[in-house]
Amino acid sequence: MKHDPFDPLETDPEALARHAHAMRRNVVRMVGVLGQGYVQQGLGAADLFACLFFAEMRLRAAEAQWPDRDRFLLSTAHNSALFHAALAQRRLIDPARLDTYCVDGSQLEVNVSQRLGPLVEATCGSLGQGVSVGLGMALAGRRRGAPYRVYVVLGDGEMQEGQVWEAAMAAGSMGVANLCVIVDLNFMQVEGHTDRVLKQEPVADKWASFNWHVESVDGHDIGALCAALARARAATDKPTAIVATTLVGKGVAFLEGQLGHNMKLSPQDTAAALQALDAQAEVMA
Amino acid sequence: MNTVTAPNRAEDIKVGDFTSRGAVPRVYGDALLEAARADARIVCLSADLTPATETDGFRDELPARFHNFGIAEANMMGAAGGMAGCGEMPFVHTFCVFATRRPFDQVAMQIAYPKANVKIVGFLPGLTTLLGVSHQAIEDIALMRALPNMAIVEPSGTDQIRAAVRAAAAHDGPVYLRMQRAAAPLPADFRERGLVIGRGEVRREGGDAVVFACGAMVQIALDAAAQLAARGRQVSVVNMHTIKPLDADMVVARALATGVVVTAENHSIIGGLGSAVAETLAEAGVGAKFARVGIRDTFAEGGSTPYLFEKYGLSAANLVATLDRLWGTPHGRR
Numbered sequence: 156m157k158h159d160p161f162d163p164l165e166t167d168p169e170a171l172a173r174h175a176h177a178m179r180r181n182v183v184r185m186v187g188v189l190g191q192g193y194v195q196q197g198l199g200a201a202d203l204f205a206c207l208f209f210a211e212m213r214l215r216a217a218e219a220q221w222p223d224r225d226r227f228l229l230s231t232a233h234n235s236a237l238f239h240a241a242l243a244q245r246r247l248i249d250p251a252r253l254d255t256y257c258v259d260g261s262q263l264e265v266n267v268s269q270r271l272g273p274l275v276e277a278t279c280g281s282l283g284q285g286v287s288v289g290l291g292m293a294l295a296g297r298r299r300g301a302p303y304r305v306y307v308v309l310g311d312g313e314m315q316e317g318q319v320w321e322a323a324m325a326a327g328s329m330g331v332a333n334l335c336v337i338v339d340l341n342f343m344q345v346e347g348h349t350d351r352v353l354k355q356e357p358v359a360d361k362w363a364s365f366n367w368h369v370e371s372v373d374g375h376d377i378g379a380l381c382a383a384l385a386r387a388r389a390a391t392d393k394p395t396a397i398v399a400t401t402l403v404g405k406g407v408a409f410l411e412g413q414l415g416h417n418m419k420l421s422p423q424d425t426a427a428a429l430q431a432l433d434a435q436a437e438v439m440a
Numbered sequence: 441m442n443t444v445t446a447p448n449r450a451e452d453i454k455v456g457d458f459t460s461r462g463a464v465p466r467v468y469g470d471a472l473l474e475a476a477r478a479d480a481r482i483v484c485l486s487a488d489l490t491p492a493t494e495t496d497g498f499r500d501e502l503p504a505r506f507h508n509f510g511i512a513e514a515n516m517m518g519a520a521g522g523m524a525g526c527g528e529m530p531f532v533h534t535f536c537v538f539a540t541r542r543p544f545d546q547v548a549m550q551i552a553y554p555k556a557n558v559k560i561v562g563f564l565p566g567l568t569t570l571l572g573v574s575h576q577a578i579e580d581i582a583l584m585r586a587l588p589n590m591a592i593v594e595p596s597g598t599d600q601i602r603a604a605v606r607a608a609a610a611h612d613g614p615v616y617l618r619m620q621r622a623a624a625p626l627p628a629d630f631r632e633r634g635l636v637i638g639r640g641e642v643r644r645e646g647g648d649a650v651v652f653a654c655g656a657m658v659q660i661a662l663d664a665a666a667q668l669a670a671r672g673r674q675v676s677v678v679n680m681h682t683i684k685p686l687d688a689d690m691v692v693a694r695a696l697a698t699g700v701v702v703t704a705e706n707h708s709i710i711g712g713l714g715s716a717v718a719e720t721l722a723e724a725g726v727g728a729k730f731a732r733v734g735i736r737d738t739f740a741e742g743g744s745t746p747y748l749f750e751k752y753g754l755s756a757a758n759l760v761a762t763l764d765r766l767w768g769t770p771h772g773r774r
Contacts, residue, residue: 211760226526269554276525281549281591287515288550291522293531298483299527318546329507 162216165209168377171413173439174244175205175377179406180432181240183255191267192257195403195415197237199341199374200308203399204241206380207306207337211388216246220273225303226292228276229308230285231339232266238264247274274374281435283316285309285337290326293394304388307336312344315353320365324396328364334389336396338362339374340403362396374399393417407431462602467622468561469494469600471605472531472651476502479609481529481557483596485509487516493533493563494621496662517543520558521550529609535569536562536577540584548686549616551588559608560584561617565594565655566706566735571737577618578735582711584616585684592683594618596658597749598626600681603635611733613639621658640687644762646674649700649763652691654680654713655734657704657754663757683713695728700766702731709734729766733759 165171182197208214212225236256243250248271255261261270264279264440266380277288277431291309296303313319326334342349342356349355363369368390372384380399407428420428476482483505484498490508499506508518513691520530531642532539539562551558564581567717567745569575582661584590588722593615601619635641643658644665651670653661658679665675676694680687695701703714716733720730749755 206745277521278549278553281545284546284549287518287546288522288525290515291519291524292526293522294507295483295523295526295528296518301526318514318518321510321512322518324510324760325512325515325519328510 157179161213163177164211164213166381169439171200171205171209171377171381174209174287175201176406176432176436176439178237178240179202180436181243181253182236183407183420183425183428183432184237185240185253186420187422187428189257189421190421191417193233193236193417195343195413196231196234196339196341197240198405198410199236199403200234200339200409201406202375202377203308203337203339203380203401204237206246206377206384207308208241210381211384212249212306213303214245221307223301223303223394225312226276226289226305228279228285228289228292228305229267230279230282230307230313232268232278232280234308234310234339235263235265235267238267242274262277267375281316282310282313286319286322286326289334289336290322290329290331290415293326293331296333297331303336304333305409307334309338310335310344311338311340311342311355311358312349312352312404314338314358314361316354323330323362323365325404330366330392331394332391335384335397335411336362336394339396339401340398341403343403343414345414347414358400362398366393368393368395370395370397372397372399374401375405406435443492459666463625464495464622465515465626466497467601467626468605468619469497471602473498474602475502475609476505477607477708479529481527482483482609483507483523483528483530485516485520485530485532487511487513487534489534489563492535493561495533499639513538514546517546517560518550521554521556524556524558524624525553525554527600529559531559531561533561533563534578535564535575537564537575538578540577540616544583546703548587553587555589555613556595557612557614559615561619563619563621565618565620567603567754568656568706570742571742573739578708578740579707580616580618581683581707581713582715584755585711585716589614590684592635593604593635593681594655594683595620595635595681595719596633596641596653596655596679598622598763599631599633600635602632604681607635607637609695618703620654638682638685638687640690641681642676643679644675644677646676647698649688649702649766650678650694650698650757651702651704651714652678652680652694652717653704653749653762654683654706656706656749658757660749660754661759664756664763667760668763673763680713680717683716686716688720688724692724692726695726696719698728700729700763702733702762702766704733704754704759707734708716709736716769729769731762731766733751733762
């Protein structure tokens, strides 16, 4: 499939890292204004989002409803600061709109919803639903011979929802190769470490046993992520699960590894986090 | 030692249809297939109840457009929403309970909220199954009514199934089709009946009372009206095949014309047609004598349909007694 010349795919890992960095900065800024939010998940998954939105997914900034666009589903709809930051970074929305995040009346809600328009393929947030919707979209594309692929970002805590495994069993049985789930394995849920709630390992084996092609990667290794996404695209008989291990708070030393689902972020911490990110930016430039 | 002797290859196993009814036609399944031949968007989803939902004909004729999701209704509803988002028109099939009570959140978030063009087709409405409380949908209308954007259609009998399928397919948005399979071979004088979503169908005229009924209760209401006519009481019977959006104009006009209103549904008296009519009358400021015939806020049990209908008051006798009680009561008191 020929790609839109106005939306080139980024292949330079350093450029992708710069996109991730810019999104991290917006995540901190957006949550900082509110004083509380999903900052840890946003920092943790920024590298995943950079790879998906800039290196992997075929999207058109000027044509949100392009029928052949790759579909993106955020099953963890609360990771909204990062999602909206990614849309802005990719120029799918005007970056100025990030200032309306969680403002009453804004379409940029704390749980991403279809009020934002066609950029949001489904309203998740009630956890465990994204893979099913993605499966439906993948089946529709397969039947119609459409070239698009479907990407679902799934949280690890979400795997406690039974519906995830209904979808895993169906997609594996149906051999839906145009479906790719990225498990954001950040070991964090509302009550803290996932293993303190329910033990989830072996995660990769679970997906493999449901007849999925599985890639286990470091969720901050941009080269490895892009390679895994490329192998997923090459798979022809199975859906792919990319199990990406991430570190919550990644990129801001004093936030890294802090388990806070909906975490308070004081003005002082916000300023310190932005300062730390800006110092990195000077190194990256 | 493994002593299992069951065949282990899918093709070795013969599938019996435990719901097979011999010469009884598949009126729903044929209607869906007919609609699908004319509209390439229509796809058919099943959850291990393909023969029981009369979709085996679809499966055999249009296999690329048929998806069996197994016994996993939550996933099926979510996938249906995703398909609709990509231009398909899924008709999703299972029993009413497993289409509403079980995957309610998925229906709400992936079908009702985005106004997905999904038709949820539930079978075994109310007490029409001997499979007991697990399979008896007595609150499915209440659940679906509470969802914004959801239309609810229950055809009144075999003669209205085809029209209901056509109307659902023509309706842009989510529809809950409450479907009861044909139970007997079609009579020689079989004639189909039309259906316009949102418009009540007057089946009998009479000035002494009006019965708003849906589904299987329409014929029972007509039977009751015939019995009452023999005694000189004239009762209107309106087939409210669309429970949502309700034909409020018809409800108000008929209530004002007769002053005596009874609803009849194969469903709980809470949240279904009776509630919808009561809300409409109260908000319109219409004072009428009023009673609901339905399952009176109780679970039922496994049993034959005639037995259960009689036991739980879904009968012409109970309708007659209810109307007699209203006629014998001064307005404003019970």
